[in-house]
Structures are given as structure tokens and as C-alpha cells.
Amino acid sequence: MRTQVVIIGGGPSGLLLGQLLHRKGIETVILERKTRDYVLARIRAGILETGLVNMMREAGVSERMDRECFVHHGTCISYENEMFDIDFHKLIGQNVIVYGQTELTHDLYDAREAVGAKTIFEVEDVKICDADRDAPYVTFNSGGVEQRIDCDFVAGCDGFHGVSRTTIPDTVRKDFEKVFPFGWLGILSETPPVHDELIYANSNRGFALCSMRNENLSRYYVQCALTDKVENWSDEDFWDELKRRVPEAIADKLVTGPSIEKSIAPLRSFVSEPMRWGRLFLCGDAAHIVPPTGAKGLNTAASDVHYLYEALVQFYQDNETNGIDHYSQKALARVWKAERFSWATTNLLHRFPDQSEFDLKMQRAEIESLHYNEVAQKWFAQNYVGLPY
Structure with a gap:
């Protein structure tokens, strides 16, 4: 089998890259280790930056998104019983x-x-083979049969646990990581959202987030210990704790109900450099992880797709390698800015086990600065809606 670009990973970043390349006449094959139904059963974030929205439109797959999405003109931040809009x-x-x-x-x-x-x-x-040469190929097992695809390029969109990143030799690759000392316990419930905008809550009991998927589907989170377990939390326990962490006016309006999904996600920041080795390119979680605070995971993957898509189109249409040669540098420059925003927002809103009284006063001062300083709010807004590509 032969194609121009093999895309490893059938999640949103691999699919978006494949769709964009198809519209430019560039052939791709996507390899996915799970079934389509399994991929579609995964519950993930739903905040889309301006750049990703525009890419969906360019890919010709925005009709339902444009029709059914919720436009959010801002977000809310609360601390104790105070709440303000950005x-x-x-x-x-x-x-x-x-x-x-x-x-x-x-x-x-x-x-x-x-x-x-x-x-x-x-x-x-x-297995990704000869990625550091001019004729890479990928081997895999499908239905008990060993197969091989020859190609020009390989796009590694296969997530943190995929094979793409580890194909880059340890002598070339350097990983950077920060693990936060807590996780998020999240539930999905068939209840109306408590507010028109997302609410990011800082409280003396820990962080909370009020989010939504649509007018009858809500997503809520509370900060929890890394050692906590889902089975330790009944639905009633979760709702009671959430109410304690948001302003009283919000707690009084909260509509509760049975959870249809409940999980705990650890928080960490991770970046692997470089994002290109020969003819292998890393995209999304294969190269970087961000804390969910600020909704940068899928959106940062989309910026990788943007840079790689432009580079491959430039290569095939103009026989120009400048985009390919500078892909890693350009992608990482934006990745680290997204990491900074997620790291800063996580530090702003969460309770850390080793925080001193001084640290808590500084955190409160930072939140109040954001509350009353328009320049600070503008910086927050620019990063939240997405830095330009």
C-alpha cells in the first residue's frame, strides 16, 4: 500500500488534518487502534477557539457546528462569594x-x-520505520495480517501513549513535565447549565468549574486529591461539594440530577521537543499535554494541525520545504504560550497542599487584580480565545 501522508491516530486532530489535506488533493491513510464507536464514546472538552472554528469551516465540516454551537462572549470567575465577568x-x-x-x-x-x-x-x-530518511514507511497488524504503507510523511496524532513520540530517539528528544498535586473529579449530567457562561471558581475548599455541552447537558468539576477514587463520590456528595465552592447565588440556581458519566483526571503539563524528526511530525497530545484549566488541549492540537497542514500543502504544491523545516519551531513557540496560560490559570484558581498564608494572600491579590484591572482581563481574554497562528 502507498499513500502520501500516513496519519497515526483517528482522533480529532488526525481527522482534521486528513480532511484539510484531502481538500487540497493530498492523499492520506489514517490508522486508529480502536473502533470508531470507541473514539466517539470518549468525553472531552468542548471549548473551541476562533482558530479551530475557522479551520473546521475551511475543512468544509462546520455546518452542524455553526448551527448547534453555543457562542460564548466571555467567562466568569468567582472567589468565595464574589463573581465577575471577563x-x-x-x-x-x-x-x-x-x-x-x-x-x-x-x-x-x-x-x-x-x-x-x-x-x-x-x-x-x-511501527514507524525510516522516518529519518527520504522514504519512510509504517507497518502494522490488522485482522491478524501484517501490513505496510509506504509514504512521504508520517503525522503522529496518536496521543501521549502512542508510538509516534517514542519513535524519536532519546538522544534527540527532550521531555519537560510538571505534575500537579491534584486532579479534577468531573460529572456529566442531563441538567440545564447553571449559567450562560462558564464559571471558574476559586474557594477555600478548592477549585470548581461549571460548564456545559448544550441546553440540557452540563459538565461540572471539583478539584480532588490524586489518591481519590470515583467510587468514593456519590452524586449527592458531588453536588453538595460543588455548591460549597461556588457563590451562593449560583448554588441556589443549580439543578442537580443523576450523573451519566463520572471520572477523575490528573493535571499535568508536558512538552516534548522537537516535534519533528526527519519525515515524522508530532501533533497534539503526542507532543504536549496541558491542564484542562483554560481549555487548551484540543485547541493547541489544532494549531499544530494548522502549521503542519500549511507546510505539507507548501511542499506538494510549491515543492518548497520551508514550512516543513520550521514546523517544530513554529508549533512549539505557540505551545509554550498555551502551556504558560494553562499553568498560570491553574495556579490562580486551585488550592495547593503546601500553600502558606502568604501564598493564599498573593493568590487572592492576583484574582482581585484580574477582577479590577482591564489590562489583565485583556491578556486573559486574548489567551482564552486563542493566540493567532
């Missing part, structure tokens, strides 16, 4: 949208199937 539209004239990652992935799969682009599911033992 008005993105007023501050910088932009916004974000809420559209579930599951729905976005569904749209991309439908588009790929409609054009007959090849996706191979349930692949095993994927």
Missing part, C-alpha cells in the same frame, strides 16, 4: 464557542467517509 467581545472583539469534541469528531468521521478516504481501525503493533 467580556471577550468587549475587550478584544472575539469569542469562543461550545461544541462538544465528540460532536466535532463525529462530523469529521462523516466527512471522511463521504469522500471515501481510507481509515483503518483496530490496528496493532504500529
